[in-house]
Amino acid sequence: MDQIPASLLASYNWQQSLIAAVAIIAITMVLRALGTALVPTFRESARINKASYIEKMQRPTYAANQAWNRKWGMFFWVVIFAAIVPFAISTELHSIGRVLRDCVIILLVYDFFYYLVHRFLFHDSGYFKGPLMWVHAVHHRQHNPCRGDSSFIHPIEVAGGLGLYVGTILGLSFVLGAFSVPTVVITWIAFSEINQHNHDLWPTDKFPYKYLNTMSVMHHNHHAHFTGGNFATISLLYDWMFGTLDYGKGYGKVVHARPKREKVEA
Template sequence: MDTGFFAPLLTGYEWQLSLYAAVGIAAVTLIGKYLVLLIPAFRAEHARNAAMRRSKMTKPHYAQNQRWNRRWGPVFLIAIFVGVLPFCLTAGSQPWWQMLLDIAAILLVYDFFYYLVHRFLFHDGGLLGGPLMWVHAVHHRQHNPCRQDSSYIHPIEVALGLGLYAGTIFGLSRVLGDFHVVTVVLTWVAFSQINLHNHDLWETDRFPFRYLATMSRMHHNHHARFTGGNFATITLLYDWLFGTLDHGHGYGKTKVAIRARSDASGIKKPPAEAGG
């Protein structure tokens, strides 16, 4: 069999490193969860979210969606770990500061493009009219989400989200050079855990947990209405830069409209909405 056409590709195909990355991500996630749950505050929040998940799983449409994504999720992950990451990884020695810079670069670049996709494709951001609102509407059935609701989404959104993340790693690796396996492991864990935490029902609002409380609260503001802001997922940086921060009263024109309705009805803040 003539492999001449594929030889240049196969030369840089590090499937072993991709396998190491997959094992490392699983190991760090499991060990990290065990260590985190040794802290009482995290244990209490975990119990709160687990109880809500059990309650939601009694609803047929919710359980069906979770089964759907358990079926499709592994397919997308295999595609990434077989078709993308082997071209982006190295085990060569790198200084720790370079790894930190690479982690920050991946997360910030991904978050910028996710902000654009979330605002202009998944919502009616005013530019494209929200052509994929029907896809994202599945996720927004949960007005008061819990941790598990991070995965209550349409499979198309799963593919787009993971594809955007993997595409960010691949694109940056062409510019910055291959990323160390440890860099990709830590970045993947941070990416997934931040997305999970944003959906947490989180009540502990004291030092040193206040940032976690803020991030959860801001994402719940987004879920409360389909017209809410806070479109970024890793930080609130791009919402701050582009004027879409939502502290519970909407943003821009939606903020004015919500306040006008509140004033007309005599309600000074938006009414609480029930979970989906």
């Protein structure tokens, strides 16, 4: 019994977790600054989404929800990087090949479980009504979301969403071994930025932004009706596999037309 605390302490790599947390914040800020400064499409998207967010913040209930998420989001962040990530992160630097492999596995596994939670707990799956539909209904008040609406959610969903993601990392670390700092940083940024982009009011569907447009359009199709499909968040892979792709007319129907949305205006 005396060896258990020592064993846990030996696998508690708080320095690497702290490095990962700082790197995530710094890299995200740099990428966003460079994107809006150098890429006109990103700059226009930021302008449109900011305008929509400012307008929505005039509503007291909306502002109160966002204030709650800012407050407790930071608390959850501290808990995650102080009490969970240190047990799943390695002091070693892994090869580029392993980092890429681990990133793909983490995001695929997370998205699979997110798909199941989203479809069967948060929505009427067609088989039974999800027990947490009342929780997710808060998020679905936004029928045409902007980027800021990615955080307009019920407190239970905040904790559950972050818990599912970090739980995926912790669980997989027992199977694949502890992950390197770059793996944790890359997957966290991807997880966060993809989820936020899905809510973006996106201004163009021209090359090379067609995929970004598709992801935004498909998630807006999901938000337009509480009975919509497109339950995954990282990609559309599992919606394709399980027949829940929604091109704007509900899932389970074959729609060959490419998804489009009317031009966004501020």
